[in-house]
Amino acid sequence: MPPFQGGLGGSSQRNWTQDNVNLAQVRQQLAEKPAALSITKIPNARVVGAVKTAQWLVEGTQAPKTAGKMREALEQVTSGIEPEDWWDLVAELPYTVDVSWSNADNTGCYDVTFQHQSATKNSAILPFQKQVNLTRPWKTYANDPLQTQFARHLIPQLxxxxxxxxxxYxxxxxxxxxxxxxxxxxxxxxxxALPAPDTIQQWGTDDTPRSPIEQKLANIWAELLGHKRVGIHDNFFQLGGHSLLATQLTSRIRDAFGVExxxxxVFESPQVAQLAKAIAHLQSNQPQQTPQIVPLSRAAHRRLRSSLNRDTEEGDR
Structure with a gap:
């Protein structure tokens, strides 16, 4: 491989695979004190096995036929470079390092950029520096876990x-x-562009509980979800419920209705009316519980029999 170009005040960029770069060569180049150095397309040791496995699964025809052969093939895959190796390297040298994913790359490769601590960051020194452009705001990649809780408390207050x-009216x-x-x-x-108000159903005659089970269940929902009133067609999760509250709901149903x-x-029948039918079905099919046989002292057994005999004699009179 030709020697690296540049000195203090200069910069160079290399492709790890095409230029056959290795860690020792990078260390040697940094010892010559270039102003900046960039290495692209470095295989990531953290994900190289997973990336290769994903490629086999997508390609299908070229993939090993069994899991054992796949493991053997993965052992032959050239190992990548741990990103930590670069931070360990600059700990010995007067450089700062930036590690980032390679642009438009699905192989898990990454790039590293070294800059001498005495150099100034500008486009003249770092002509290869990437500008990361987000396609959408970061907040769109995750939900707000407190938004549902906020709505559950705000709406009753309003x-x-x-x-x-x-x-x-x-x-x-x-x-x-x-x-x-x-x-x-x-x-x-x-x-x-306003969304339809379907998160809370309108309370009308069709939403009024029609049975004691629906009434008791609606009261449990209202207390658990923090709403003043709940209709029989309201959706548990649209009213602010989640998996933890669903677990609490099943516990309260067990205490209130005596069914498991x-x-x-709850996920399959998230409405009061639907869940009330499931509870009624469980109650109708619930077998009669046979009293459990427990230890009883002979003295207590004799007292119980004498008490039953007295009740029988008094009843005959």
Whole structure:
């Protein structure tokens, strides 16, 4: 491989695979004190096995036929370089290092850029420096775990506040919590872009509990979810429920109805009316519990028999 070009004030860029670069050569080049040095397409030892396995599964025809042969083939795969090796390297030298994923690459490779501590970061020194452009905001890659809890507490407070100053017919039947109101190009509220208020069903005659089971179940939901009232067609998860609350719900159902409701039923039948039918079905099919045989002292057994005999004699009289 030709020697690296550059000195203090210069910069160079190499491809790890094409230029057959190794760790010892990089150490030697950095000892010559270049202003900056970039190495691209470095195999990542952390994921090289997983990436190769994924490629085999996608290609299909060229993949090993058994898991054993796949393990043997993975042992022959050239091992990559641990990213920690570069931080260990600059700990001995007057350089800073930046480790980042290779652009438009699905092989798990990464790039490293070394810059001398006495050099100034600018485009003249780092012509190969990448600019990371996000295709969408970071917050869109995950949910807000507190948003549901916030809505569960906010909506009852809004309803309670409005009931103090408005008649019942003027209180909105549904509330929807949004991060921001959708706007038109003119800056006005875009009413057509507003989501339908389906997170809380309108409380009407069709939503009123129709049986003692539905009534008791609706009360449990209202207490557990923090709502003032719940309709029989409301969805447990749309009202703010989640897996932990679903577990608490099954526990309360067991205490209130005396049945063991599987947790999956809450996910399969998330409405009060649906879950009430499941509870009624369990109650109707629940076998009669036979009393358990327990140890009893002979003295207690004799007292019990004498008491039963007295009751029988008095009944005959």
């Amino acid at each position: 309803r309670s506040y409005l009931e103090q100053s408005l008649p019942q 003027a209180i909105p039947s549904a509330f929807v919590v949004l991060e921001a109101l959708p706007l038109t190009p003119n800056g006005k509220v875009n009413r057509r 409701l599987p947790l999956r039923n």
